Amino acid sequence: MNLKIYLTSLLIACTISGFTKDYKISSADELTALKLLPGDKVILKNGEWKNQQLVFKGNGTLKKPISLIADIGGQVFLTGTSSLKFEGACLVADGLSFKDGFTKGEDVITFSEKSVNCRLTNSSVVGYNPPDKAKEYTFTSLYGNRNRVDHCYFEGKTNRGPTLVVWLSDKPNYHQIDHNYFGPRPDIGGNGGETIRIGTSTWSFYDSFTKVDANIFAHCDGETEIVSVKSCKNTISNNLFFESVGTLTLRHGNNNEVFGNVFIGNKIANTGGIRVIGENHKVHHNYLQGLTGTGLRAAISVMDGLPNPILVSHWQVKNAEITANTIVDCKEAFSIGAGKNADRILAPQKVVITDNLVKADTNPVSWVDKAADVTFSGNMLDAKSAPQDLEKGFSLLDAKGSVAPSLDKSILKAKNIGPNWFKPVQAMVVK
Template identity: 25%
Template sequence: MKRALIPVTAVLLLGMAPVADAAPVTSLSALQSAIDRAQPGERVVLAAGRYEAKQPIRISRKSGVTIAAASVGGAEIYGASGFTFDSSERVTLEGFRFTHTATLSVPANSHHIRLSRNVFQLRSEAGKHWVNVDGDDVEVDRNTFTGKSTQGVYLSIFGPSSGMAQRTHVHRNYFHNHSFSGSNGGESIRLGVSSKQRFSARAVIENNLFEKANGDPEAISVKSSDNVVRNNTIRDSKGQITLRHGNRTRVEGNIMLGGASGIRFYGNDHVIVNNVVNGSTGNGITVGSGTVIDDTSSTGNDRPDRVLVAFNTVSGTATAIAGENRTYGPDSCVISNNVLTGSGQLVRQTQFSKFRWEGNVLWGGTPGNIPSGGYRQVDPKVSGELRRPAADSPVLNASVGSYPAVELDLDGQRRDDRKDVGADERGGQRVPLTSADVGPGAPAE
């Protein structure tokens, strides 16, 4: 039996040679046996090849084990089944190509599971999700999800019956080519469900790339509370970032280029700052309205209350900020220090109630029904894909009001005491994510 690995630092201090990984196994039966024997710190490796999984590959009651393909993408698992977890913790599944039909699930009895550098291109039937997370502290990083043409979600974050999965971290993944043509049920990421909207998930979704995410109007659909969605790039996609249910989510530093729309929100106390929406064919930011107030479990639309929408740049859209018209209009929201440029009615909303508008800069279209004291109409002199301001732009040091919740800008650099209007505090270097920055080949951080 292979010995448990000693940490590398201890090996060096003791002057010992590191214990080598066992030779790659070459069948699924041998893989199952190796997993069953594996001890904490060991790495079980499957040789390159195509392997048909007629029954589940079980990872049961394991801790501190890595199960990996010998080369990233070199071992393909196809057939009716795939890996299953049961009462496991701190297990990493790394480098596989999954083309089987079964959903890969992390159940509530497993935690600290990592799915890293895999390719998901499942052959599942309509309505099935590809990855489902019910356990706590799951990390999903540097994977590719591609080629889904049916209803169902690439990545569903759910949880036990008593609440949401906690602290899921989704980063450096590549979601693309979801071509389901229906109107609902084809999100790239679904974070919660309507019945769990009151539960805190504390998930972080960051630094992911979405391209041609056309399975649903929602590329990232948040239906839980207390999450962070930041620094993602969404390009040429029907899908938007939607805070569909839940409260207190922060949407920050996302870049949305082309596509059908930008950001849409319902619920209370969200913070939506430092985002760029450029070239959308639809609305840049949609302020939702409600069929209910302070919803807790229904599938209705919860009226937005006390949402901060500030220091965003919305450009190249017919309508930069739009509203809806349901029974209950949004209440006590703040729309401030945004750069809004376009060709049509830049602000189109009729259900304002106790809103505060201040410091916005509008250019290129008609102001619409934004209150006259809430904006200046002046050329912001922004350019480039991220609509950065020129050295002589009137947005520099021109913000109005105090916003301690906005310390950084689009690039993550600290803003001055007198902040620039819009997403960019002049001087940053960030660029949109490309396929080289995400997926199995992405560099380690």
């Protein structure tokens, strides 16, 4: 047997037997040169990686993913014009830190259309902004299918474009965004400052099945919409919105579910809750406290829609179920027909608002459009005395002191959120 045949046989045998390799690299070119196999691990040397366009290619498996990992989490600094792109299956990037730079126009981190079951974890993008704030790109873009962004830290985006975007195709993508810390983002003075956007108006009637779960959004003030849902069949659950000026908005699309989220406004101006547009949404078991927004930024806002709408329009609300939410000391609990004007004249239809608990000393319902078809039932108002015009479907709780549950006034702890090598915040005070 000659040497070539022997080496080929050895390579095949090693592959079959599950042999894997570790590579330690110091440049994007070295990464590009590798032919990675399932289970292989690429270790990035600690230090500054300046102007490195990392293209992470390969096809791992669910049991044997291919890893691109910092030698020490948080000690690999991608600066200058650096970026990262996933191209393949079952690829995991772990421990990377983007700072002190900006891209040439591409998104900082991209899961390509070829990416499947890829994951970004324990990583951060902080203040990675161009000098020209009108230049638009995102910190993270998810194309492909079944990708995950978890335990990451994003903060300080000042240029146009959402912090993180899920892009749709004609097939559901089933992405997951969980246990991330989204830190302060200043108001950009217009549209395009969302922290998360799922879809676009063009694709808004396609199913996404994206899950946004157990994240923290702290001081995310980029624009009116903190999380903007522009697609169908997504789940937004168990997130904390802390002193963020804006709302979780079901902007386009149908059949979305919002539950288990906590909104803490601490009486900061224009802090808002959940805004409902479209059909068949379910909003339940959320906790909203100390929000000052009204109308479109009420604790729960149900909008009017446009006749003969196009994809970018506000579509009429139909068949919404708003149940078992707790609203404590918010300026406006429910705004019905919010946004009604000379053009938006289609009132919400077949909306059920039931079994909610509101703590307030004013009427819990503000009617912007009294033509709305809304059924209130089984709701409770915790107040010192009943307003003269208490909405039908609300009962005054006859109890000494407040019976509405309140979060621990001392501290909300951010446990298991963000990278394991860096905790952007350990606690947040509920005032």
